Amino acid sequence: MAKKKATQNDTDKAAWGWTAEKRRAAVLVAEDELTDLEIAAELSISRPTLARWKRAAEFAQQVKAHVEEFGRLAERYAVGRKSRRIAAIDERWRRLRQVMLERGEAMAGVPGGSTGLLVRRLKVIGSGEYQQTVEEYELDGVLLREAREHEKAAAVELGQLPKAAEAAQDEEPPLFDREE
Numbered sequence: 001m002a003k004k005k006a007t008q009n010d011t012d013k014a015a016w017g018w019t020a021e022k023r024r025a026a027v028l029v030a031e032d033e034l035t036d037l038e039i040a041a042e043l044s045i046s047r048p049t050l051a052r053w054k055r056a057a058e059f060a061q062q063v064k065a066h067v068e069e070f071g072r073l074a075e076r077y078a079v080g081r082k083s084r085r086i087a088a089i090d091e092r093w094r095r096l097r098q099v100m101l102e103r104g105e106a107m108a109g110v111p112g113g114s115t116g117l118l119v120r121r122l123k124v125i126g127s128g129e130y131q132q133t134v135e136e137y138e139l140d141g142v143l144l145r146e147a148r149e150h151e152k153a154a155a156v157e158l159g160q161l162p163k164a165a166e167a168a169q170d171e172e173p174p175l176f177d178r179e180e
């Protein structure tokens with residue numbers, strides 16, 4: 001009877017045995033937070049050894065199982081659940097709107113102030129006996145941008161923003177449309 005030639009895969013299966021280092025490596029690979037070089041250094045193994053382990057079917061299956069388990073665990077937390085992410089986005093958006101409303105009430109006497117989109121700055125001009133403090137009002141671009149980003153994030157989470165529109169949203173739209 002002819003003897004079957006052993007393949008590398010047969011050798012790997014026969015020789016494979018789980019060690020503490022292999023188990024830890026599978027977890028670190030699944031976490032996907034470190035480079036292969038960093039994983040090898042943490043485990044005091046060579047990078048080629050880690051590469052060989054990653055090619056082994058048993059190791060790959062264990063990494064996949066860890067990734068799936070990490071996914072299930074993440075879904076238990078706020079950031080892992082779509083409904084909780086949307087609720088968090090909505091809560092922050094409401095707080096931004098509250099800032100705008102309160103600011104609008106406080107600045108009602110200033111042109112554009114009732115929008116809540118202006119910010120008051122005190123500026124010192126002159127020096128010595130001629131020094132004066134004057135008020136300046138300007139558009140609060142940071143607040144406006146943050147509100148728009150929250151609106152965009154909600155639209156993305158809800159699937160209301162097509163991919164092409166998502167890319168276009170990255171560009172800053174004009175604040176005011178001018179009619180010529």
